[in-house]
Every structure is written in C-alpha cells, then in structure tokens.
Amino acid sequence: MANQKEKLKVIPLGGLGEIGKNITIFEYKNDIIIVDCGLSFPDEEMYGIDLVIPDFTYLIKNKNRVKSVVLTHGHEDHIGALPYLLKEVNVPVYGTRLTLGLLENKLKEHGLLRSSDLRIVKPKDEVQMGGFKVEFIRTGHSIADSVALAIKCEVATVVHTGDFKIDYTPIDEQVIDLHRFAELGQEGITLLIADSTNVERPGYSVSESTVGRTFFDLFQGVDSRIIVATFASNVHRVQQVINAAVHYGRKVAVSGRSMVNVVSVASELGYLNIPEGTLIDVNDIGKYAESEIVIITTGSQGEPMSGLSRMSISEHRKIEISKGDLVIISATPIPGNEKTVAQVINQLFKLGANVVYEKLAEVHVSGHACQEELKLIHTLVKPKFFLPAHGEFRMLMQHAMLAQNLGMPKENTFVSETGAILEIDHESAKITGRIPAGQTLVDGLGVGDVGNIVLRDRKHLSQDGLIIVVVTLNKDKGGVVAGPDIISRGFVYVRESGDLIEEAKSVVKDALSKCQEKQITEWSTIKSAIRDSLRQFLYEQTKRKPMILPIIMEV
Amino acid sequence: MANQKEKLKVIPLGGLGEIGKNITIFEYKNDIIIVDCGLSFPDEEMYGIDLVIPDFTYLIKNKNRVKSVVLTHGHEDHIGALPYLLKEVNVPVYGTRLTLGLLENKLKEHGLLRSSDLRIVKPKDEVQMGGFKVEFIRTGHSIADSVALAIKCEVATVVHTGDFKIDYTPIDEQVIDLHRFAELGQEGITLLIADSTNVERPGYSVSESTVGRTFFDLFQGVDSRIIVATFASNVHRVQQVINAAVHYGRKVAVSGRSMVNVVSVASELGYLNIPEGTLIDVNDIGKYAESEIVIITTGSQGEPMSGLSRMSISEHRKIEISKGDLVIISATPIPGNEKTVAQVINQLFKLGANVVYEKLAEVHVSGHACQEELKLIHTLVKPKFFLPAHGEFRMLMQHAMLAQNLGMPKENTFVSETGAILEIDHESAKITGRIPAGQTLVDGLGVGDVGNIVLRDRKHLSQDGLIIVVVTLNKDKGGVVAGPDIISRGFVYVRESGDLIEEAKSVVKDALSKCQEKQITEWSTIKSAIRDSLRQFLYEQTKRKPMILPIIMEV
Known part of the structure; x- marks a missing residue:
C-alpha cells in the first residue's frame, strides 16, 4: 500500500x-x-x-x-x-x-x-x-x-x-x-x-477542412499569382494549399525560413503529401506563367522580418508583389498583432494586390x-x-x-x-x-541578465529620452575646470532647441555655483543638485521628464 | 455663370x-x-x-x-x-x-x-x-x-x-x-x-437599444454593486445605464474625469434624462447598501490612468473592488487595446469581481x-x-x-x-x-518639436539601452587625464555585469592608445574609434547594440 x-x-x-x-x-x-x-x-x-x-x-x-x-x-x-x-x-x-x-x-x-x-x-x-x-x-x-x-x-x-x-x-x-x-x-x-x-x-470550433473548401473557391478562375501566408507549423493548412494548387494545375514555391524548415521536415517525415513535380524553387517562379504559381509564405501575423511583411514593403529579395496578385492571409491576428497585420494588408492593397483576409472569407479556423x-x-x-x-x-x-x-x-x-x-x-x-x-x-545572448531595473530604464529612455550633463571639476578646489556640457538624445531635436539647451546650461552653472558657495564637495550631492534643478527647469519648459545623467570628471 | x-x-x-x-x-x-x-x-x-x-x-x-x-x-x-x-x-x-x-x-x-x-x-x-x-x-x-x-x-x-x-x-x-x-x-x-x-x-449594425435590454437582464436579481465602464462620450449608453439603474431602484455615482465632464455637460444641455435624486456623489457610495449602487466610469479601453484600470489594480482612491461586484465593460477594444483591456479583466476577476465583457454578452454595439x-x-x-x-x-x-x-x-x-x-x-x-x-x-508642451531623429533615438534607447564613455584628455598633448569611465542605462544591470564593463573599459583604453600612437587629435575621429571598437566588443559579448555615446572633456 x-x-x-x-x-x-x-x-x-x-x-x-x-x-x-x-x-x-x-x-x-x-x-x-x-x-x-x-x-x-x-x-x-x-x-x-x-x-x-x-x-x-x-x-x-x-x-x-x-x-x-x-x-x-x-x-x-x-x-x-x-x-x-x-x-x-x-x-x-x-x-x-x-x-x-x-x-x-x-x-x-x-x-x-x-x-x-x-x-x-x-x-x-x-x-x-x-x-x-x-x-x-x-x-x-x-x-x-x-x-x-x-x-x-x-x-x-x-x-x-x-x-x-x-x-x-x-x-x-x-x-x-x-x-x-x-x-x-x-x-x-x-x-x-x-x-x-x-x-x-x-x-464548436470549425473543422480545418472548411478552410480547404475556401481555398478551392478562392483559387477558382484566378489568372494571377496566388500567395498564401499562414503559420509555418500548421502542416494541415499547408497541405490544403498544396491540394488546391495541384487541383488547379499550379506549382508551389515555399518562402520564409520557418516555412521552408517545416515543409522540409514535415514532408520528409510523411506529414505532407506533395505530388512529384509540384514543388519548385522560389528562384524559379519567373520561369512559369503567373497563373501557374502558388507561393506559400510566413508573415500571417505581420512579423516585421517575415516573408509577407517584406513583400508588403517591397523589400523581399525574391518576390515582388505585382498588380492583381491574389494574397490570402490564412490566419487570425493573435491579440496584440492586430495593428501590424492591418498595416501589412493596407500595404499590399497599395501595391495593387487583391487581399483576402479573415474578415472577408473563411480562411482560418x-x-x-x-x-x-x-x-x-x-x-x-x-x-x-x-x-x-x-x-x-x-x-x-x-x-x-x-x-x-x-x-x-x-x-x-x-x-x-x-x-x-x-x-x-x-x-x-x-x-x-x-x-x-x-x-x-x-x-x-543574455538569459536573465535583463531585469526590472534595466527595463524601467529602457522605458524611461523611450518615453522622454535622455540628458547628459558632463562637468570636469578640480580635485582639490572643487572648481569647474571644463563644462558643463549638455548632450541630449531622444529629448528634443537639438537644432530646433538650441536655446533650451543653452538655458539648461545656465541652470546647471547656477546649481554648481550654489554648491561651491556652500562648500559642498560630495559628488553625489552635487549630482543631485544638478539633477533636481535641471529636472524642474525642463519640466516647466516642456512638460517632459527625460532621464538626467550628471557625470562629474575630476582632474 | x-x-x-x-x-x-x-x-x-x-x-x-x-x-x-x-x-x-x-x-x-x-x-x-x-x-x-x-x-x-x-x-x-x-x-x-x-x-x-x-x-x-x-x-x-x-x-x-x-x-x-x-x-x-x-x-x-x-x-x-x-x-x-x-x-x-x-x-x-x-x-x-x-x-x-x-x-x-x-x-x-x-x-x-x-x-x-x-x-x-x-x-x-x-x-x-x-x-x-x-x-x-x-x-x-x-x-x-x-x-x-x-x-x-x-x-x-x-x-x-x-x-x-x-x-x-x-x-x-x-x-x-x-x-x-x-x-x-x-x-x-x-x-x-x-x-x-x-x-x-x-x-446591418445593431441598434443601440439592444444594449439597454442587456443591461436590464444583467442588473436583474443582482445584490452586489454594479460598475459599468463605457466611453464617456456615449451619452446614449450612459442614459441606458441610468434607465436600468432607476428601474431597479439603484442610485448612480459617476467616476472618472471625462465621464464626470460629459455627464455634467450632457445633462445641463438636456441630452441626459436623470430623474431627481438618482445621481449621488461618488464619495457617498458608502452610505448606501451595495444593492443600491451603480457606478458609471471610464476605462473601457484599459487606459492606464482611467477609473476602471485604477480599480483593477486597487489604486482607485474612492472605489475598491470587492468580492461579488458586477463589472460590465460596455465597449469593444479598439484595435491595439486588446491586451490592456484583457489585463484589466483578469485583474478584476482576481479581485473577486464578476466581469461581463463583449465576448460574454451583448454589452456593446x-x-x-x-x-x-x-x-x-x-x-x-x-x-x-x-x-x-x-x-x-x-x-x-x-x-x-x-x-x-x-x-x-x-x-x-x-x-x-x-x-x-x-x-x-x-x-x-x-x-x-x-x-x-x-x-x-x-x-x-511641444507641438512638432519631436521628429524622426528623436523618435529613432528613443526607439534605439528602448531596445538596447545606452553606454556612455567619458574621458578627459589633455588639450595640448592629447593624453588621458581622467577616465575612461563607463556608465550604462538600460543595457545590463551593472551589478551583474561588472566584468563586462571592466572589459569594455580596456577596449576603450586600447582604442585611445592606438589613437595616440597614430597621433590622432581630431575629436570626432577619436570618438569614432571608441564607438566602433566598443560596438564590436559588446555585440560579440551580448548580441546587443546599445547606443554608444563617447564624450571627451578637455583640460
């Protein structure tokens, strides 16, 4: 027991x-x-x-x-x-x-x-x-x-x-x-x-086979190229694209790293049934009439580096969208991807493609x-x-x-x-x-080396950018030897904000003078004084709160 | 003519x-x-x-x-x-x-x-x-x-x-x-x-009045408080919440700056019909039984500072979600807001609320x-x-x-x-x-002062953070007087990356020595040398490309 x-x-x-x-x-x-x-x-x-x-x-x-x-x-x-x-x-x-x-x-x-x-x-x-x-x-x-x-x-x-x-x-x-x-x-x-x-x-969820029927309907009577984007791992979906292609006498080219990978693994292991002579190299699509081509690719989620995204901004090395291309996006945007997918669709329409997506037909289950x-x-x-x-x-x-x-x-x-x-x-x-x-x-290459502090800094930098204040002080007397210099990134475009930066320098100078008057030599206190006065000045002027990094060099 | x-x-x-x-x-x-x-x-x-x-x-x-x-x-x-x-x-x-x-x-x-x-x-x-x-x-x-x-x-x-x-x-x-x-x-x-x-x-779009029927159904037999979040400007929707509240003998409190604004303007101008004695101050909700309260609020899009968002993370100053509260989100997420709305719903459930949203009932048209x-x-x-x-x-x-x-x-x-x-x-x-x-x-306060360069910098900073290299050089001889110092933000958390930063300093020192050997005194050339050697080193070590800002002070 x-x-x-x-x-x-x-x-x-x-x-x-x-x-x-x-x-x-x-x-x-x-x-x-x-x-x-x-x-x-x-x-x-x-x-x-x-x-x-x-x-x-x-x-x-x-x-x-x-x-x-x-x-x-x-x-x-x-x-x-x-x-x-x-x-x-x-x-x-x-x-x-x-x-x-x-x-x-x-x-x-x-x-x-x-x-x-x-x-x-x-x-x-x-x-x-x-x-x-x-x-x-x-x-x-x-x-x-x-x-x-x-x-x-x-x-x-x-x-x-x-x-x-x-x-x-x-x-x-x-x-x-x-x-x-x-x-x-x-x-x-x-x-x-x-x-x-x-x-x-x-x-109930809808059977995968309904998508196949949609492909048969959409492919029918089309003279142009057909490009289908879907999840690389959806082997059944890929099979159904191939079935429709074969039915209508089209060759199939595969594009996109993960799609090429999956199609190769899946057909090797017998999970894809591709009739001899159906698959062609994507480099050879020019050798066939447009009506003889189906291209299966990645990018159904609008991923920036994917096949379809590159095509949509005319940056794909091998496939250029041309007027009349039928593009089928066989997927639903995963929550969070709605806007990027919409952008890809808009771009494809602008290039003259006819785009069919989930709002218009049953191209995904x-x-x-x-x-x-x-x-x-x-x-x-x-x-x-x-x-x-x-x-x-x-x-x-x-x-x-x-x-x-x-x-x-x-x-x-x-x-x-x-x-x-x-x-x-x-x-x-x-x-x-x-x-x-x-x-x-x-x-x-880092696993776990980015934590909350790093992310908080990245967020702060992304919102209002950065102001760096550099000043060189005399080690013994504490007087200003060089600077203050101010460098900004992601805050305002400097050519348009020359005055603001010049005024900011004065603010820093004032803060430094006050520190010297009070005979403050503690670096951290001087840095705080610079940071506080500058933060207040910039917020009043711009209602923004850039990250402020005072740097003191000592000679 | x-x-x-x-x-x-x-x-x-x-x-x-x-x-x-x-x-x-x-x-x-x-x-x-x-x-x-x-x-x-x-x-x-x-x-x-x-x-x-x-x-x-x-x-x-x-x-x-x-x-x-x-x-x-x-x-x-x-x-x-x-x-x-x-x-x-x-x-x-x-x-x-x-x-x-x-x-x-x-x-x-x-x-x-x-x-x-x-x-x-x-x-x-x-x-x-x-x-x-x-x-x-x-x-x-x-x-x-x-x-x-x-x-x-x-x-x-x-x-x-x-x-x-x-x-x-x-x-x-x-x-x-x-x-x-x-x-x-x-x-x-x-x-x-x-x-x-x-x-x-x-x-056809569905009539606004169907939402009113949903409110009547949802309010029926409920003993707890009811909180409805919707678009402040949707005066008709607000009217229907009020109608349902009145029907079931509940008082209505309004929360959220824009909701208070709109309800005030709309009722002043006669676009809202609120029976005498229905509206109560949100500070007074404690004076009524839970079954006598409806709260209308903002935040149906999960906006971070809105009423419902604050309630969902227990940071609302006046309203604390308690077990059994019925929360109705009478809106559909606008594309791009799906994830934040989902997060608010999850949080509300965690606090014990019963949340009704568009996937579960006809609460929006x-x-x-x-x-x-x-x-x-x-x-x-x-x-x-x-x-x-x-x-x-x-x-x-x-x-x-x-x-x-x-x-x-x-x-x-x-x-x-x-x-x-x-x-x-x-x-x-x-x-x-x-x-x-x-x-x-x-x-x-800036209108048009943030352009592409500023945005590009903000994006860069947000992705991989920032490395600042400061070095003080002798004006005449070009030799290093102080530094190099390295400061990072949003790159790696320094306490865990002490060695990396120390190694980076050596890389910069080497670059500076080479510049001096070659008798290079042009600042921009020295900065490029620092930037290039450091970029290569950091990419090899981390596969990241932080923004690198070399700063040279001269004494």
Whole structure:
C-alpha cells in the first residue's frame, strides 16, 4: 500500500494566468517529469526583449530527480524554451515524430542536437518514467501529431489534454481518440488539466477542412499569382494549399525560413503529401506563367522580418508583389498583432494586390476547443478534480465555472497560478505552497541578465529620452575646470532647441555655483543638485521628464 | 455663370489611410471651410508621444481665406485637434449643441474659450460661409447630436456623412433624416464622402437599444454593486445605464474625469434624462447598501490612468473592488487595446469581481454603418463621384468596390490619401496635386518639436539601452587625464555585469592608445574609434547594440 502521506504534486511552471510558456511539473516521491517547455513573446513593456522563458530555478536545483520531458506537440509555446532547459537539465525528451522533428531544428541552432536524447513515441504508447507511467493519446490541433497525456503514479491518474480541438473531419483523417478518453473516464481519473484558450467561445470550433473548401473557391478562375501566408507549423493548412494548387494545375514555391524548415521536415517525415513535380524553387517562379504559381509564405501575423511583411514593403529579395496578385492571409491576428497585420494588408492593397483576409472569407479556423467540445471532454473523462490550464486568469475562471456547471463541486476546481503546488491523490486535493516561478527574459545572448531595473530604464529612455550633463571639476578646489556640457538624445531635436539647451546650461552653472558657495564637495550631492534643478527647469519648459545623467570628471 | 475653369477643391488633411485625425478642407475660389479637426493617438513606434494632430501648414499659410470650421460630432478624432488649429487660425466654429458643449471643456483647458467664436446649429439649418452654403442633416452615431453635411458651392454639391449608422430605434428617438438624404439625391449630388469604418462588416449594425435590454437582464436579481465602464462620450449608453439603474431602484455615482465632464455637460444641455435624486456623489457610495449602487466610469479601453484600470489594480482612491461586484465593460477594444483591456479583466476577476465583457454578452454595439447601411446611403444620395473617407487604405478600397458594385463607374471612385487635392464640378473630378499633409506630434508642451531623429533615438534607447564613455584628455598633448569611465542605462544591470564593463573599459583604453600612437587629435575621429571598437566588443559579448555615446572633456 502506498504511503498515505505521499501525494502527487502538480506544479504549473508557466501557462496559467498568461498566454504562452506552457510547462507543468509532475512530482511523485523522488521523481519529477516535465510536460512541455514553451516560450512566450515579450509584451510591449518588455523593451528590447527577444523571448521569455520559464524560471527554471526549481528544476535546476532538483535536476538529479528529473526523469524526462514529455511534449504534447511542436508549437513554440510548448517546445520553444526546451533548449534553455536542456543546457541545464539534460534528460530524455519524449514526443511524437513531427514534434521531435521540429525540435531537432531548434536544438541544432543551439548546438545541442548531438547531446540530446530524443525518443519518438506514438499515440497509444505507454512509457515508464521513474515512478510515472505516461500514455500518449491522439488529439487534433492546428499542428499535426499532437497528443494528450494520461499520467499515472501510485496515488493518482491525471489526464492532460495538451492543446486540442475536436475535429471530426481532420485533414489527416486521424480523429481525436475519444474512445480512449471515455475508457479512462471509466477507469477513474483523479485530475483533469485542460486547454482553456477558447472557453469564452460558445459552440464548436470549425473543422480545418472548411478552410480547404475556401481555398478551392478562392483559387477558382484566378489568372494571377496566388500567395498564401499562414503559420509555418500548421502542416494541415499547408497541405490544403498544396491540394488546391495541384487541383488547379499550379506549382508551389515555399518562402520564409520557418516555412521552408517545416515543409522540409514535415514532408520528409510523411506529414505532407506533395505530388512529384509540384514543388519548385522560389528562384524559379519567373520561369512559369503567373497563373501557374502558388507561393506559400510566413508573415500571417505581420512579423516585421517575415516573408509577407517584406513583400508588403517591397523589400523581399525574391518576390515582388505585382498588380492583381491574389494574397490570402490564412490566419487570425493573435491579440496584440492586430495593428501590424492591418498595416501589412493596407500595404499590399497599395501595391495593387487583391487581399483576402479573415474578415472577408473563411480562411482560418481555430485549433482550440470551444465550450461544447470542452463539455464533451469533461463529461467523458469525468475527473474528480479539475485544473484549468493554458489561459489568462479570466479564461481559467470561465473554465472552472464550466466544470461547475457540469456538476463538479466548486471546491474541486482549482483556478491556480504559475508556481503553485497542487497536492493530490484519489481522496483530496489542495494547494500547499509555492516554488520559485515567473519569467526569465532573453535578450540577445543574455538569459536573465535583463531585469526590472534595466527595463524601467529602457522605458524611461523611450518615453522622454535622455540628458547628459558632463562637468570636469578640480580635485582639490572643487572648481569647474571644463563644462558643463549638455548632450541630449531622444529629448528634443537639438537644432530646433538650441536655446533650451543653452538655458539648461545656465541652470546647471547656477546649481554648481550654489554648491561651491556652500562648500559642498560630495559628488553625489552635487549630482543631485544638478539633477533636481535641471529636472524642474525642463519640466516647466516642456512638460517632459527625460532621464538626467550628471557625470562629474575630476582632474 | 460660374467661371468654367474654377472647380471645387476637396482636400482631406487626415483620416484617409489611417484611423483618426479626421479633417477635410473645402476650397472654392477664394474661400476655404474646414470640416472637423480631430486628433489621433500615437502608434507603438511613437515613443513618448501624447497626441498626433494634422499638419496645419497649408491652413496657416492660407489663414485669411478660411471662413469657418464645421463639426459633425464631438468625438476626439473629430474635434480633438481644434484647439491647436484655433491658436493659429481663429475662425467661427459651427456645431450642434452637444458637440460645442464638449468642445467648450477642451477650449477651457487650453485657455481659448473666451477668444473662440462658437455658433450653435440644429439639423436642417443652412448657413452661408463665404461662397459655401452648409446644411446640417441629422444622423445617428455613438454620440448624441451628430450630423451629416450638405456643402454647396456654385459648381458642386457634396454630401459628407460624418460618422454615422442607421439606427431605426435610437435612444433619443431622433432617427437619421433619411428623407433629406433622399431629397438631396433627387436634387443631384456631385460627390459623396462617406464613413468607411465598418465597410468590412456585412449586414446591418445593431441598434443601440439592444444594449439597454442587456443591461436590464444583467442588473436583474443582482445584490452586489454594479460598475459599468463605457466611453464617456456615449451619452446614449450612459442614459441606458441610468434607465436600468432607476428601474431597479439603484442610485448612480459617476467616476472618472471625462465621464464626470460629459455627464455634467450632457445633462445641463438636456441630452441626459436623470430623474431627481438618482445621481449621488461618488464619495457617498458608502452610505448606501451595495444593492443600491451603480457606478458609471471610464476605462473601457484599459487606459492606464482611467477609473476602471485604477480599480483593477486597487489604486482607485474612492472605489475598491470587492468580492461579488458586477463589472460590465460596455465597449469593444479598439484595435491595439486588446491586451490592456484583457489585463484589466483578469485583474478584476482576481479581485473577486464578476466581469461581463463583449465576448460574454451583448454589452456593446458599433456606431458605424455596415455594408447594407452604406448601400442604402449610396443609393439614396446617388452621387456622381465618390470619395471614401474615415478608414485605413484597405477599407477605402472595399468602400470604393461597394460603390462600384452598386453601379458607379470605377473612374468615378477615388481611393485617395491625406493631402491629395480632388478638383470637382458637376462634369468631372480629378486628383490634381498635393498639399503638405501628415502628422504633427505633440509631446508635453511641444507641438512638432519631436521628429524622426528623436523618435529613432528613443526607439534605439528602448531596445538596447545606452553606454556612455567619458574621458578627459589633455588639450595640448592629447593624453588621458581622467577616465575612461563607463556608465550604462538600460543595457545590463551593472551589478551583474561588472566584468563586462571592466572589459569594455580596456577596449576603450586600447582604442585611445592606438589613437595616440597614430597621433590622432581630431575629436570626432577619436570618438569614432571608441564607438566602433566598443560596438564590436559588446555585440560579440551580448548580441546587443546599445547606443554608444563617447564624450571627451578637455583640460
């Protein structure tokens, strides 16, 4: 009999109360397994930051207990931070073929491919990892080869949906394994962890196959080139573009680094079915008539360096938008990207393209389950406890309420947060504490070296710019030897503000004289005097508060 | 007979190819009138900018010819830049009562109220302004008292819709004057200028009155406080909150500077019907039971300093969110605001409030005409030429296509841009040139003193921060007297990067030695040497490119 006191610990290290960097820790006795290890993108306050990854402090501290990483699918918010973890905690990584195929590219970039231990699994596989047995269950999502997990240990069985939707007519004909969810429900599930992304949407998500029909409609009778932008990782979407191209006798060229990568990995592994002779090199598009060309590219989110963005400002090296080009943006802007996507569309129209986007046609469907799908999974799995995951706080709340509306007692639902330890067994569940959790900022080569102070300075500099005051003082007598000189950046354009800067110099001179009169020699006091008088003067003159940096040199 | 060669010039000075700062110039012979004078809000690349206003160069140059400003309604994107114009070009301003009432507040803040000449008009009024006769026509919109214009001169009649929707059941029972649009169509219209905001939406906009029904439903049976956030200027929406409050026996407190302003102006002028004893001071809410309170506030867009935002982070001085409060956000996030609104909702949920927002209930309707409404207006007015306005480029394109689908020849539709001169009479229309147009940035007290160089610097500083290198050189011998010192802000947190900065100093020292060896004394050359060597060193070490400012002092 299991030790009554030892329970399963479930600790989300990211993805709760936020969008992105999904990662969950499962800890039983001495063993830890990690499910997913994603990144998120910086928000607008994180000036200059490239990526955000989870805080791995707890995992690094307990690295000897970590048995494995298990991946549900190959999206960035589930695998993107893995290279950073593997550098510190090198353990076997389990995932389906496409997931690991996409991960390989990433590990190669970080120089980690040779040292990594990647283990391919298939749906229905069961793998023992220390005190855990993990079963992989086929689901559907906006990337192929995604799985849910059943995670078993002595005292509990957890179903973790990963990201999923219920698509009865998926492109690869691999329907989500509802039978297995039903069986697990019969066997008895302690805890359900489920995707909350679309919990605010009533009804059902639309099948991916509807987008294919839209492509067939849009391609029909078109004489011009067709350019389709979508998420590189959406292999099913890419397949449907190819299907429509083949149907209408067009060749397909692929553009954009990540799109080229994914198409290469996915077709190598058999996830894309591309008839011989369909794919052409993007350098060869000039050899064909416009009516014979489809170009698949990246940039559906208006990302500045992506294929479509470059085309929209005529800066793409290989593809120039010409009058009449049909451009299809097969995506919905992710919250925060609305304006950049709109800008790309406007630019493309200005270049004479005919742009079809989500407001005008059914060119995109979501990859996440809506309310009715969630109800189905809850009902099949009939867990004792529920931990909504993968969503902002309000979505977790709505998801908990959905579970309660299906009959689960409120105290069995846990609207939790990143870092909180949920201890469970068949009888009970309880938040018992917290581990260090949060975000680690990646800026260039630096991981975690940009913190709040640096970000606060960047914000301040971005708002009102900078004034530097340099003065050289005599070491012994404290008198001014050179300066004060004033240099400004991002404050006002100096040629138009000559007088203001000259007046500012007088203000500094006055402050320095006063210091000398009072025989103040303490540098920090002199600096404060300069800063205070200048701040007041500039605010009165401009209602702006630039960063003021007094620098004293001593000779 | 009119001089055959003299045509009407229609020049949009803002609002085309962008959202906001709507303003159109009408010029015939020696006379100019201006329709609307709005501002827009800075985009994310405009670091530190408060407001964006139109470029008034042309109007200032021709100030003696300007007869008047005519306002269609009181939204910021139609009146917000007027104080800046009136400072330069003080002419009579025509508008309906509420529009001018809201403008008065604004002029007061700028100290312009006494010097301004405001002239109240009513729908159906006709006013002669130089060579123009302007007629005001009632429309409907998300602010009360909005009008369209018929602008007549010897050679042309223009219908300008302003912002409008067709609401058959408006709150104030003042239905859009479709009869007048029909009559004008019969009389013969040269040019239609129309609102393109919702041209991408099929069907009809929903009546404002549906929101009132939602309020009645949501208020029913609620025991807690109710807090409704909406646009201050949406007087009809505010009226409906008050109606629901009165129905359920609740008092109404108003919070948020602009909401207090608008409620005061609108009720003074009779645009709000508030039963005696309904309004209470926000300081008195503690005197009533929670079930007796409705609070109307600002912040439906998540604006950082607004009422609801402050409540959501427990920083509101008078209102503290408590468990069970019902918060209704009666608005849709304007593109770009999605993330901040989501954050406010998440925070409110965390404080225990029950938040109802647009994804969950019909708590908002648009104030702009959708496709079927636009078709109706085009059909009634049956203009010879069409200039789509008030929209980004893609919307103007869609709107031109809508007109073409209704039978207008393509060459009669003008997808134009800010600054382009459209010359028209009954026979012909043609873009004949451009006037200076664009955006003037307002930052604090500065109007137009922040330009591209300042913004570029702010952006650079925000991305990777700043490194300042100070060195004091001997005037005669060029040798180093003090320094080099290195100061960084927004680059890396210095306590964690001590070595990096020390190494950077060595790099600078090496650069200085080399300069001295080569007997280089030109400051600019020495600065370049410092900058180049340091840039390369820091990029290799961090993959970041901070702004590098070498400063040389001479003694």
